[in-house]
Amino acid sequence: MTAAQFMSSDDIRAAFSAAMSAMYRAEVPAYGTLLSLVAEVNARTLAKNPSLRASLAATGTLDRVSEERHGAIRLGTDAELAMMRRVFAVMGMVPVGYYDLSEAGVPVHSTAFRPVGDAALRQNPFRVFTSLLRLDLIEDAALREEARETLATRRIFSDAVIALVEKAEAEGGLDADDATRFIAEVLDTFRWHEQASVERGLYARFHDAHRLVADVVSFKGPHINHLTPRTLDIDAVQGMMPGHGIAPKAVIEGPPARNCPILLRQTSFKALEESVSFPDADGSFHVGSHTARFGEIEQRGIALTPKGRSLYDSLLNEARAHVRPAPDGSNADEYRAALEDAFKGFPDDWDEIRRRGLGYFAYSLAYNDGRLVPAEGGDLEAMLVAGIVRFDPIVYEDFLPVSAAGIFQSNLGDGAGQDFVASPNQKRFEQALGATVLNEFDHYASIEKASIARCMARLETAGSLG
Ligand code: OOG
Ligand code: NI
Numbered sequence: 001m002t003a004a005q006f007m008s009s010d011d012i013r014a015a016f017s018a019a020m021s022a023m024y025r026a027e028v029p030a031y032g033t034l035l036s037l038v039a040e041v042n043a044r045t046l047a048k049n050p051s052l053r054a055s056l057a058a059t060g061t062l063d064r065v066s067e068e069r070h071g072a073i074r075l076g077t078d079a080e081l082a083m084m085r086r087v088f089a090v091m092g093m094v095p096v097g098y099y100d101l102s103e104a105g106v107p108v109h110s111t112a113f114r115p116v117g118d119a120a121l122r123q124n125p126f127r128v129f130t131s132l133l134r135l136d137l138i139e140d141a142a143l144r145e146e147a148r149e150t151l152a153t154r155r156i157f158s159d160a161v162i163a164l165v166e167k168a169e170a171e172g173g174l175d176a177d178d179a180t181r182f183i184a185e186v187l188d189t190f191r192w193h194e195q196a197s198v199e200r201g202l203y204a205r206f207h208d209a210h211r212l213v214a215d216v217v218s219f220k221g222p223h224i225n226h227l228t229p230r231t232l233d234i235d236a237v238q239g240m241m242p243g244h245g246i247a248p249k250a251v252i253e254g255p256p257a258r259n260c261p262i263l264l265r266q267t268s269f270k271a272l273e274e275s276v277s278f279p280d281a282d283g284s285f286h287v288g289s290h291t292a293r294f295g296e297i298e299q300r301g302i303a304l305t306p307k308g309r310s311l312y313d314s315l316l317n318e319a320r321a322h323v324r325p326a327p328d329g330s331n332a333d334e335y336r337a338a339l340e341d342a343f344k345g346f347p348d349d350w351d352e353i354r355r356r357g358l359g360y361f362a363y364s365l366a367y368n369d370g371r372l373v374p375a376e377g378g379d380l381e382a383m384l385v386a387g388i389v390r391f392d393p394i395v396y397e398d399f400l401p402v403s404a405a406g407i408f409q410s411n412l413g414d415g416a417g418q419d420f421v422a423s424p425n426q427k428r429f430e431q432a433l434g435a436t437v438l439n440e441f442d443h444y445a446s447i448e449k450a451s452i453a454r455c456m457a458r459l460e461t462a463g464s465l466g
Contacts, residue, residue, distance in 0.1 A: 008173075010115070012091045012174065024071075028293055034297060037241070038231045041237050049232075059392045064121075068126075071126075074108060074132075074212065081432045083162070085435060093128070095435060095438065096114055101401065102137060103405075104406075110131040129404065133217070140209060151216075164178055198218045214290070224293075225271075226293065238267050241269065246269045247270065251267075264399065266407060268295060268410055269295045271292055274292070301393070303395065305444075315343050327410065346358075350391070353393075360445065364391075365458060380452060
């Protein structure tokens with residue numbers, strides 16, 4: 001088979017993302033409500049804000065916004081994670097970043113599978129925040145062993161998925177028919193199972209150890225636990241949610257509202273209480289309930305350089321040292337004020353962010369009408385001043401550990417917080433994964449660099465012609 005006959009991995013990912021969205025919409029109706037609120041707010045925001053529209057257009061990211069979303073899953077074993085990596089690879093998604101959540105009382109560590117190339121991101125930036133349960137953090141050795149045994153017997157991928165992954169790896173891709181089957185089969189892996197795979201006593205013991213343990217170990221597969229559309233104005237959507245029967249968490253995670261959005265702001269609504277049946281030894285079923293699946297929205301801002309990121313981290317810590325957001329939302333206003341106060345220390349002007357080396361930017365020619373302009377001695381700054389070159393923020397495609405912890409916590413219920421000794425273990429995670437994770441900073445830096453090189457090349461051609 002030639003490459004031309006393969007469905008591109010970008011097309012497979014886009015189709016998969018759409019199929020996931022349709023499935024989640026049918027399973028969790030509030031997600032559908034969020035999608036319409038986000039679409040409405042995004043259209044309104046773009047209409048009111050021509051410079052935002054121009055900037056998204058200049059970076060080729062305007063069209064992707066309405067189709068953009070991320071999901072999250074939680075896996076139980078090394079083998080599941082390793083196979084999941086191969087499944088996502090068929091869709092052009094690779095592991096980027098390492099997130100240690102143990103520090104925040106959640107017994108998992110995680111990565112995000114996502115596309116990385118400029119063109120791939122432009123076509124469809126679907127990402128999946130993927131966590132691996134840390135059984136080593138469960139104190140009770142007997143329970144830990146029961147969890148391990150339960151997980152060892154489940155098969156989350158169908159034989160067909162495995163065969164199609166092997167075929168794609170051996171042949172270099174999948175044709176349209178195979179890709180269609182692949183999407184349907186992988187979708188099944190992420191489906192919700194109303195029947196638990198353990199009896200209710202064991203579920204209760206897992207639940208007592210940590211809610212997350214029960215969620216990962218007691219079911220046949222890693223049900224998708226949320227899908228998150230991207231909004232261009234998170235405060236507006238947050239404000240509309242209660243009027244549409246959705247109660248968001250009190251505090252938006254991440255930086256405060258700003259003129260120049262940085263990194264990522266997120267808010268979620270509480271997990272649904274869903275009815276679940278637990279098998280008994282005698283073959284009958286007991287009805288109980290489980291909370292796992294929720295909804296989330298996010299607003300994405302500029303990707304920060306290591307320098308910008310450490311400024312962000314220190315300002316966030318400063319705010320949280322003053323006021324720690326309470327799970328019940330009782331000090332939400334106080335926290336918001338502390339956050340706004342701390343972030344006065346982060347410039348809120350694109351050119352200042354750029355000049356101080358805090359964020360990554362994409363550079364492009366300001367005129368796209370074929371006009372020829374000479375390169376002013378090849379100096380980027382001079383050409384920016386002359387208005388020949390423009391710069392636009394590169395969007396942050398990744399996640400934030402403190403925010404992720406807040407999203408986990410809000411959906412585990414109050415009082416679910418538990419202390420673990422912080423124990424990041426990226427090596428151990430990468431062993432399980434069977435690959436190293438990509439460093440996000442290197443990646444943004446290379447996108448910025450390539451955009452400058454592209455500008456210079458075009459200007460030089462123009463210069464030598466003119
Ligand atoms: C993942 C929570 C993290 C985000 O957007 O930060 C996350 C989970 O609850 O499994 O999705
Ligand atoms: Ni999320």
